[in-house]
Amino acid sequence: MATTAPPADATATRWSKEDAKAARKANRKRHRNENAWAAAFMAAPVIGWVAFLLFPMGFSIYASMTNWNGLGNMTFVGFDNYVRLVQDPYFWKALWNTVFYMIGIPIGLAISLALALALSRKIRGRTFFRTVYYIPVISSLAAVAILWQWAYNGDFGLVNQALDLVGIDGPNWLMDPTWSKPALIIMAVWKGLGYSTLLYLAAVQAVPRSLYEAAALDGASGWKRFTKITWPMVQPVTFFLVVTNIIGGSMIFTEINIMTPTGGPSWSTASLVWYVWNQAFRNLQMGYATAMALVLGILVLIVTIIQFRINRANDFSID
Amino acid sequence: MRKMKTAAFAATVVGALTLAACSSGGSSDNASEEPDTSGGTAANELTFMFRGGDYDKLAYETAIDAFEAETGAKVKMIITDADQYATKLQAAIAGNKVPDVFYIEPGKMMGYVYAGVLADLTDYVDQATIDNIWDFGTQAYRFNTETGARGQDGDPLYGLPKDVGPFGFGYNTVLFDKLGLEHPSADEPLTFDEFVALAKDLTVDMDGDGELDHWGTGLNVTWNSQAFIWGAGADWISEDQKTVTVDTPEFADALQWFADLGLVEGVTPSAEQAQTLDTYQRWMAGEIGFFPVAPWDIATYNEKAAADPENFGYDVIPYPVANEGDDWSTWLGSLGIAVSENSANKELAAQLATYLSTDLEAQKILAENKVQIPNLIDYATGEWIETDAPAAGWPANTKIFLEIAESKGRPLPGIWTYTPEWYDNFWIGIENVVDNGSQTAADFLAAKQPEMQMLLDQSWVSADQAKAQG
Structure with a gap:
């Protein structure tokens, strides 16, 4: 008996294997469908990435190694454009001007943090001030640049009129090589203040109150509380703003093209992107312009990687 | 923090890629909103x-x-x-x-x-x-x-x-009348000397407060110096468009004369006041005697003349020339x-x-x-x-x-060449000659010529390459 009738376990095992096989088949079929859908969903961003990033990037790298006027055919010239770039004094001058504009980043961030700290307190007109500081962010850059151009007018400008009230004889901002870059930095800081302040405000308000209470109990001064609690806790926002501001600052163009369309006195305001644009569209040197743009892109990438490395040492969580 | 880092890194990569891609000129903001510029296909x-x-x-x-x-x-x-x-x-x-x-x-x-x-x-x-x-x-x-x-x-x-x-030249008729000056001829150009003498007559302190109220002229060097340089028989480029000719004595003399209108003769607003917008505003306010007049200005000038007839009226005259009998021209x-x-x-x-x-x-x-x-x-x-x-x-x-x-x-210099980069280069640093006088025209031009010539040569090489590439 025992030998003729299969054990219940064995029958169960045989059946379960068949069931499992059928189930696997059904699963495979179902997964095939799911996989197809998954692939389709994934394809959209991948195709977008290839079409709008990888291809333009590859095209740019190739274009940078060609003699091309942007209209006709390209002629491969290897690294000639890069050699020319190294020997071009105007490239270095424009790069220096672009780097100089970055001075505005720490200034802007310091003012933004101060404003955020002020606006996080319960003061009268807090909403009004928040709105006022944000208005430049949403204003047209072209319109803002024209207004600032007027404001900087050496004779009738609002800036010099204001300085005159406190007895300062203001410079001819946009016509003086010494003051033209600071003038543009002041405008850029003013324009970006609202955005940085908004992010800092959110970060400041997210700092747990218990930390301040504990510090107060330990007798920490206001400055200690700022340096030991607030500053470290808003550091991720600072890092984000520094990175994005460096990228944005490296692409400064519109305000320069409007306020100093010939690159300013002694070429003192010409940024690298302005020079790239001029070479590409005015001087029909698209290949050379692309090489300069790529070098700028790589420099920004290197600076950002360094920032990431430095920042890693101070990794902090605000969760 | 990780999200923040990821966002920052993504922003960096996108920024770097955009920088490179945008210079290839293929895309523009709001590309989807751009009108279709394609040529018509139907007959x-x-x-x-x-x-x-x-x-x-x-x-x-x-x-x-x-x-x-x-x-x-x-x-x-x-x-x-x-x-x-x-x-x-x-x-x-x-x-x-x-x-x-x-x-x-x-x-x-x-x-x-x-x-x-x-x-x-x-x-x-x-x-x-x-x-x-x-x-x-x-x-x-x-x-x-x-x-x-x-x-x-x-x-x-x-x-x-x-x-x-036509980029013409003009004068404020009301100001001339106010100061009892004879209007310049529409047929014969003033000589440089006559122009300076008249400009001095126009540069006056009307109310005796020690501040000048009117000036002879106020010209932007980038757009207004060509006629004077040509009027002195000089030019930026040779007739075959192959040689930069700014290092000639007549060019240096003409540019120095132009700079000296403000620096020596004092017939223009000071360097601080001489921003383009300022001299234009001063002209419109009736404070400048001579100023450019072009067809695209006429509507605005007419409006001003109608609104402020006591200070502003204008007419067109030929550009001055170096010597009597010289031919005048403008761009x-x-x-x-x-x-x-x-x-x-x-x-x-x-x-x-x-x-x-x-x-x-x-x-x-x-x-x-x-x-x-x-x-x-x-x-x-x-x-x-x-x-x-x-x-x-x-x-x-x-x-x-x-x-x-x-x-x-x-034509403006630079129009007849493949690119105008060599001509654009001329204006870099020109303020040292015309605004602050820290450099003489002759020194400036001697240093400029080789740089401009190199860019002009490069322009011709680019033209040849474009021709070969098709």
Whole structure:
């Protein structure tokens, strides 16, 4: 008996294997469908990435190694454009001007943090001030640049009129090589203040109150509380703003093209992107312009990687 | 924190890629909102891309209505902002969406011709039509691809003028009357010495408060010095467009004389006050004696003269020359209307370009609204100068504009070369000569010439390469 009738376990095992096989088949079929859908969903961003990033990037790298006027055919010239770039004094001058504009980043961030700290307190007109500081962010850059151009007018400008009230004889901002870059930095800081302040405000308000209470109990001064609690806790926002501001600052163009369309006195305001644009569209040197743009892109990438490395040492969580 | 880092890194990569990709000129912001610039495909469809103000649009709508009625064509107009036009056109060309008919700057023509973008209109425009357009209006668009020569009659014609723009000179009639000065002649140019003497008479402290209220002149070196340099017999470039000639004694003398108007003679507002906007505002406020007057200024100047007749009135005069008997000249600009070489309806497109350039009704609208002087010689020198121009409020000496268009006008240096980079370079550091006087004109020019020559040589090399590449 025992030998003729299969054990219940064995029958169960045989059946379960068949069931499992059928189930696997059904699963495979179902997964095939799911996989197809998954692939389709994934394809959209991948195709977008290839079409709008990888291809333009590859095209740019190739274009940078060609003699091309942007209209006709390209002629491969290897690294000639890069050699020319190294020997071009105007490239270095424009790069220096672009780097100089970055001075505005720490200034802007310091003012933004101060404003955020002020606006996080319960003061009268807090909403009004928040709105006022944000208005430049949403204003047209072209319109803002024209207004600032007027404001900087050496004779009738609002800036010099204001300085005159406190007895300062203001410079001819946009016509003086010494003051033209600071003038543009002041405008850029003013324009970006609202955005940085908004992010800092959110970060400041997210700092747990218990930390301040504990510090107060330990007798920490206001400055200690700022340096030991607030500053470290808003550091991720600072890092984000520094990175994005460096990228944005490296692409400064519109305000320069409007306020100093010939690159300013002694070429003192010409940024690298302005020079790239001029070479590409005015001087029909698209290949050379692309090489300069790529070098700028790589420099920004290197600076950002360094920032990431430095920042890693101070990794902090605000969760 | 990790999310923040990821976002920052993503922003970096996208930023770097965008920097590189944007310089290739293929894309623009809001690309999906851009109008389709492609040329028409049906037998009677044309696309016309241009830039300009309301009056340009009105004039062209009139011309296009007449053109459509006469030919049965359908014309799609695409108007763009002036400062974005060149970029958009180049993007349209790179994207193979070239409009059938479009504006072209004469200074950029060589590259476009070598790339096979522009159609040769020589066989499409009859000689009588060409003869009735100012010579410069057609010369600006002639180009010999074999020799690289520009502006020569008989060479292939790659465009027709939308306009010719004479950059004239003028004076404040009210200020002259106020100071009891004799008005300058409309027929004979002042000499440099006479000009300085008059400018000194115009530079006065009217109310005795120790501050000057009026100045002789206030000229922007980038746009106003050409006529004076040419008036002294100097030039930026040799006739064959191969040699930079700014290091000649006559050039140095003329530039130094121009700088000394402010630095030595004191007949212009001080360097701090001499920002372009300021001198323009001062001219409009009636504080400047001599100032440029061009057709596109007329409407604004007329409004000012009507609103403030006690301080502002104006008329046109010839530019001063170094010595009595010298020939005066000034620069003459132009914007062209070109046809795509790959237009499916090239002949019809050439017909439209001719219409837009020479249609009498359109020309009347543009001239009546003080946008430009007429392109048509017979109309400009006949009915317009005799009746239409005075009726529309053009100044008494408007004939000087026609004189510039006919014979006194010259293209800006840089227009006849493949790129203007060599000429643009001239202005870098010019403030050291004209504003603060820290450098003499001779020293500045001696240092400039080699740099400009190198860029000019480079321009010719680029032209040869463009020609070889096609």
